[in-house]
Amino acid sequence: MDLATYKQDVWGREVILGASWDLLWLVVVAAFVIIALHAVAVAIRRREAKPSSRGPRVARHRGIDRIFHWVMAISVLVLLVTGIFPIIGLEFSWLTIHWIAGLVLTAAVLFHIVRSLFWQDLRTMWISARDLKEPFDTSQKPGKYSVAQKSMHAAVTVLVLLVIASGLVMFAMIDTPWWDRTNSIAESTLGWVFLIHGLSTLALIALIALHIYFGLRPEKLFYTRSMIKGWISKNELEAHHDPERWAPDKSS
């Protein structure tokens, strides 16, 4: 199965056309298999007692960060629906919705970058050598974010930046309220742009499927609640986090 599809340009030279959408089914199946294997593995593993959500609470996500997360989530889902559905045969007038959602995502990401650089502690998301011990040593508890959460964030960061950068180039090729299309990008360059946009989208589909799965798992549901309501209980904090590495009242 190829990563890319090819075409002949106007001069008869072979150039990249874009990502091979046959990969979509591979990505969907791979994500499903990983999710199924994980679900089975967790089911046969001995269940640990779930810490209570009652009692004192600590702040995990501020309102502004929760709004950012859900704006980004909605825009990414809209982008996936409007980008992928026409490819699998559910055709509708998608382009305008797609670029508007793309602009919302771009604005949200820019906001997040500025906020992270100047108002938040970048180290809370940085993957350290100590984080890498977590999966192999159950005594190692994470700070605010687990190594899995940090890895997911790093991967989503790279992919979203790729999809935005390539999307903005494609955006210049269509009419918008601010400019008329120029359609003057060389075909070979365009092929690379479509390829990057397509492959990063495919990878995002897999990551988002995993993200939603983990967000809905019973033992992780308190993280999803914290992304809605902003808090976790002190019991949950003590059960899942190292208070020395994350003191919520100071960092959040």
Added chain:
Amino acid sequence: MAAHDVMPDTQLYQPVELDDALNLLHRHRGEGWLLGGGQDTYGWLKDRAKHPAAMIDLNGIDELRGIRETADGVEIGAVTTLVEVIEDAGIKRDFGLLTQAALRVASPQIRNVGTLGGNLVQDTRCWYYRRGLACYRAGGNTCYADSPQGMNREHALFGASRCVAVSPSDTATALVALEATMVARSRRGERLISADRFFVGPNTHITRMTELKPDEILTAIRIPSKWAGKRFYFEKVADRNAWDFALVSIAAAMSMENDIISEARFVCGGVACTPYRLRNVESAVTGKPLSDESAEAAATLASHGAKALNHNHFKVPLMENLVRRAMRA
């Protein structure tokens, strides 16, 4: 890419039942090609720009042929030839707009074999696309006609979304004006699609020009009696008077009460990927008489929102003039 004189090697099926044709279409999903009069098809095949594995000839299916009166108008089988449409006395009497439009299709030879259904579902004539280049419409990622060097004299003023090709059908404009309904059949059953919705632009289906799904066959066109015997106007402007596609055409249907237009439908061809309804003109002329004054007022509205390409600015005054002429008493 040189044109070839001989047909490529392909399987030919000649079903005599619609169900058999639908089954063949299903069996050759994505590889089957429906054949009516062949006037659009043969160019594609001889240029080797399309490579269907199987041709499904619809001409032997009786139920797809003929013109029948119905309780509410008339039904025309999709493989009825254009000349049969032109010569039909009932259509000439009640829906002269379609007669006039069909009379302006291509040449007498083509009208003799070309079908009404084929004229409606024919592919665009954008030469970049017809030449087999991998443009958006062919599944690619660019529009050659819309590039800074592109030759786009015949292309769209309205509704361009990445692709700027236009609908080439002369009868489509008339049928949209007459509020026709397209009957589509698939193995799942029958589907009725209004002519307004039947033709779709690149914002929805960039590789297709109609709402027909790949497993559907256009079986008939129904024209309601609503517009029977009303005032019609059709005019097509092309580089040549015969055997040419419209640069701009207009099909207008007007219902008159005491010399006042009570309802109107104005549809332009050659300016968008679909027959282009001039809704603002329709609103403006309703309640007005046919006169130079109302023609002038309507004409200025016709091209509102047009986005001319490098080489087709001339279409703007052309469509305005056609509206003027349609409105003259």
